[in-house]
Amino acid sequence: MRQNKKVGEDAKAQKRKQIMIAAMEMFAQKGYHTCTISDITKHAGIAKGLVYNYFDSKEDLMLKIVAEGFTLLIGGLDANSDGIITKEEFKNFVDLLFKKVESNKYYWRLYYSILLQPDIDKEKVFKTIEEIYQPVFQMVVDYYQSQNKENPVAEVVLWQSLLDGIVLNYLYNENYPLDEIKQVVYQKFI
Amino acid sequence: MRQNKKVGEDAKAQKRKQIMIAAMEMFAQKGYHTCTISDITKHAGIAKGLVYNYFDSKEDLMLKIVAEGFTLLIGGLDANSDGIITKEEFKNFVDLLFKKVESNKYYWRLYYSILLQPDIDKEKVFKTIEEIYQPVFQMVVDYYQSQNKENPVAEVVLWQSLLDGIVLNYLYNENYPLDEIKQVVYQKFI
Amino acid sequence: MRQNKKVGEDAKAQKRKQIMIAAMEMFAQKGYHTCTISDITKHAGIAKGLVYNYFDSKEDLMLKIVAEGFTLLIGGLDANSDGIITKEEFKNFVDLLFKKVESNKYYWRLYYSILLQPDIDKEKVFKTIEEIYQPVFQMVVDYYQSQNKENPVAEVVLWQSLLDGIVLNYLYNENYPLDEIKQVVYQKFI
Amino acid sequence: MRQNKKVGEDAKAQKRKQIMIAAMEMFAQKGYHTCTISDITKHAGIAKGLVYNYFDSKEDLMLKIVAEGFTLLIGGLDANSDGIITKEEFKNFVDLLFKKVESNKYYWRLYYSILLQPDIDKEKVFKTIEEIYQPVFQMVVDYYQSQNKENPVAEVVLWQSLLDGIVLNYLYNENYPLDEIKQVVYQKFI
DNA sequence: GATGAATGAGATTTCATTCAT
């Protein structure tokens, strides 16, 4: 019995994930408002009503994708540190960040498009993101402090803005020369 | 008669502008898809149908706001130059850019949200934007070349990404320390 | 002064007719409901509001076209008779009828399409048509009676149905062999 | 499972038919353009949106009613023949035709009103009708030929025009003496 | 009389969500 329940739960989690992936792809492709529940369920190969066995609403589905995806992608980034981050470690961190972007374009398109959508109640998702992001942010601030920068917080905000700008241009511009830009960033800022 | 016709045309242009401003504000506030024609016309104090005397469709209205706004805001930026841009002139140019963003938040929110919307046929609006933007881009490339930078185009792309990132964070984050960031940008990059 | 008034009235009648002709053509071309007041006024080369200086409404305009057109086209048909109609006169009458159809296709298309439109209050227009049609109908009944037909009314109703059917097929079927059919009608029924 | 699917499909076909019948009645009563989707769904006792689960658009719904109705009503008429049609068989054929008209007034009103509507893309429906009608037409031509008529095609065209005229007058004129007319037709033409 | 900008009721269509099976 317990076995069965476990199996059932795994299957449920599996289906949930399947829906989220299909939804993420369709949201990123057509935009949140233009993409319909039908689009998603067709893409996932399931019945329309099934989404509502796993999520409260279209909005809930989308917010959970954004929050859980953020947790997944950014959650592990603060890993290593013994307290002091070296230049080498920071470069690896940035490298990893870029890799996460390059291999999850759909997610990041959705992420940014949602952040820029004025409707949509982002309170809850923001809270999750904030919680995940705070330690990462702090880690970079620490690094800048260890480099004896004058105004480490401002520097990190600037740094984050730069990354946002690069990522956005990369995500929405097919010809964006990401590798070249990465080189310039590395030699200029690291 | 000619007088009358002229007056009528002026009034029409006036009304057209009134609709565009109301639409821009509502689009920026509620997002393109969530904002209804009713929202716009109520905000403008006119009847629902009137929009369609001036624009073909909701989408047409939005694209014209984006295109004409871009022309207005970016169109005049290549002004001055006697061929060689000095550091001083470049700083003024960046200053002006920031000012245009700070005093047209609604417009820029709409602008970025549209660029990141995967639905919406952006072909035409892109063509307009490209035409306007190209000389400005070239001007900055020229400046970088005059500074003997190694890879001026990559540098400008990076520079533009940085600005995009800063502007986006400023537009959607109430507490973004724009002035502080501007200072850091000036001392680091100019 | 009287002169002016007269001229003014003539001009008015002229404009009224101009509107009716434009309307008839557009109604016949696009159908009553699909054809807009704008279509009509553009076709007539006048301002949209002007229609309402001459007619109460779109429906009024259409009904007046149908009624006055019927009067014009059918009104004169009972002309000649000295009481007794000869075979020759009857053939001329039918000939004339066909000619009126062939040279006023637009009108007859409108006429039939309106008769078959279940919405539209046809009461008034029917009264006019009835008044005009009655003597013509009677004339044909008289002719049939003079031919010692058994049931002249039924014969005329049948005859009229036949003409309706021929005209309708001719109006809406480009390849309808009207001339051939006319020959068959003449040799079979007259 | 297969059972269920079958049942579901039967139910779907049933509902589709229910919508078509309701629509036919309302179209015939109010006219295609005046009749709204709301009229139809209220009359059918279903929700407004449901029509669009079964038909692409209001126009699609109407065209399918016309085409499928024609197939149903005229499709079976070429039945019997062993090659030679007797006078008796021909009379039965005409009888049947009249019966089909008398017991499907709604359909035929819709049919004629659509044929006379200049807007509406009739291409597809015409193709269907043509395919169904052609063998019936041919059958009558054959009959006329067997009667050694001089110009059988013209005779059939005339005959068809006569029927159209009779049917139309019957459909739109409450006092049309159909039975009397039928008698005259039989004794005159058969 | 003539104009055409403005109105607003109303039509078609979409789609998130529910729920009986």
Add this chain to the structure above:
DNA sequence: CATGAATGAAATCTCATTCAT
């Protein structure tokens, strides 16, 4: 759990009609 037919609110857009000029 899964299905997909059914719902109905709401959005875009049209157009007859009015009226200030």
